[in-house]
Amino acid sequence: MTTTQGNLASLSRFIFRAPRWYSSVGFALLIAAMTGVAAFDSRFIFEDAWEGLFYIGLPTVAASVFTPSVDRTLGGQLSRNQASLLALACELVTIAVLTVAAIVAVLTPLGQSFVVDALLVALASIFALRLFVIMAVSRQRLPVAAAAASIQTVSAALLLFIYSGTMRYLEFGGGPVARAFLFRPDEAPARIAAMQYIDPGKFALLGVLCLVYAGGVWLFLTVIDQPWQRSLGVSVLDFVRGFIGHVAEGSHELETFFEDIGEEALVPVSVLSVRRPEGSEKARFVLPMLHPGPMGDIGGGNLPRRIAEQADGLAFPPHATAGHDFNLVTEREVETVIDTATAAYQRIEYDDTATKSVQVESGEATMTGQAFGDTAFLASTFAPQFADDVEYAVGLSAISEARTDGLNDVMLADAHNCNNGLEGDDLGHVVPGSKRSFDMIHGAGELGTRLATASRHPFELGVAWDETPWEPADGIGPLGIRVSVFDVAGQQTAYVLIDGNNMVPGLRDRIVSRLDTVDQAEVLTTDTHIVNTMEAENQVGDAIPESDLVALIADLIAEAKADLEPVEAGMETETAEVTVFGNDRTEMLASTANAAVSMGAPLAGAIITAALSVSVLIFFVANL
16 A cells, blocks of 8 residues: 555545434434524423424424435435435534524624524525535436435425515415415414514525525536546546445445446466365465455455355465555456356365475565475565555566476465554555565565475375454454464474454564464465455554454464364466456545545635625625
């Protein structure tokens, strides 16, 4: 992950799931009742609460109930949960504006007329807010989105129209039906009745304000969308709609956006299978050169779990040498990867000999691995230095360097086990041409040479697995912790695979130093992005006690050693044709999004200031 991508990822602190619609509505009614007690002045407190529910809560309920149906009728996709949360937010905006206006009216000579004007501004403001959200989520044109966006504003205005004296100006002939249903100022609460009426011209002003604010929304979206259209050929609203749908509802609409910017790629998929002599599989290491992102279960975010579900033996899906440019664009692409892995597995030829594990250091890179017949498994780490993803080209070069006359195939895993999160200017991305890339390439070459010439011996394997008591919120995915222990001529090597996204600095080294019951050990993570749905960092060790983690790993190694039995192994690699983000697309997306965020706040502030200035001018002209 680069610094630019890190800046974008850090925005995840603003992500939350939309509550269920009835929770939003319930909270809105509670706030409305409390506001009624504070604002109205009747004989009984429960009557005040009821009036608050009626005048403040009712428009919110109307917006919660009718907005989804109107929006979907017009071709949108706003959910009931999203609509209720939006209505609640707009209610809070209205209450905040009226509270400030009431304080100003008490402390200044502006009086009740200022409160009415502030109310009109609040109603126009929530219309603009709703219009922006509905256009973003439903991708509707402005005139179409305005129908659903206006529900809360129209509902509130209609109540004012009926329960103030406004109808008196529209009463021709004084019919009893009109008086019975459309003119009830005497039934309004004391403080609203004190207004007596709202001049019909005020409602015309409200309409003008709504037009002005809608123009502001259109201008904001048009300006903010230009960088996306020029650089990526897509609309920012497509990204916003998919992003909101994923974080608020768990939908996969974001994949449609990623498909539009994706590129075709050929990626190696390597499978190392270890089986018992009678033929039953004991363990399977599967490594597609892809990145398990971008988030949650979008694209390949859940790739490790999907791979693990296909293995007969205990599956080990470590992290490959690939960055975010090699995220799968849709979950459908995972099926292609699985099919390719299955094809590779079916072509495997097994060998009953292996080498002892060898560890070499090359600059900042530490490479650990061992050969199985004429194939080899390698794991690379830069611990105790900070590092994140290894670029695809660097990994391919290292694999090529590791292949020698004695090794026909090599599986290279990025241990991905030491990072400092999003801190600092350099997040540890290993790119072509960097010193670290050459450290890794040279280390792979030296390790490959030593493994190719090392003596082979019959070997044993023991495995163990624990789902752990921790959840994705704790930094541990559904695969938990998996341990494999290879015993070759008395040397025992443990590979510990944790279903998480990187590890806090120093944790890998402390774990390895305490695993003194084996001769060699390496700790790897899957880089699953299931743990990053709600938080950009959330590394292994951020939330869980280190002592508990180390104790569990030690128990699993003891269990794996007790499970040792003679085995044979083999490896094959097939190539999958999939659609990924594409070269530099992730950086371009992150840069464009960061630029939009950077310019969005000042632009929104300028438009809001201009809209409020126009509002003041409109009120000034109207009162002349």
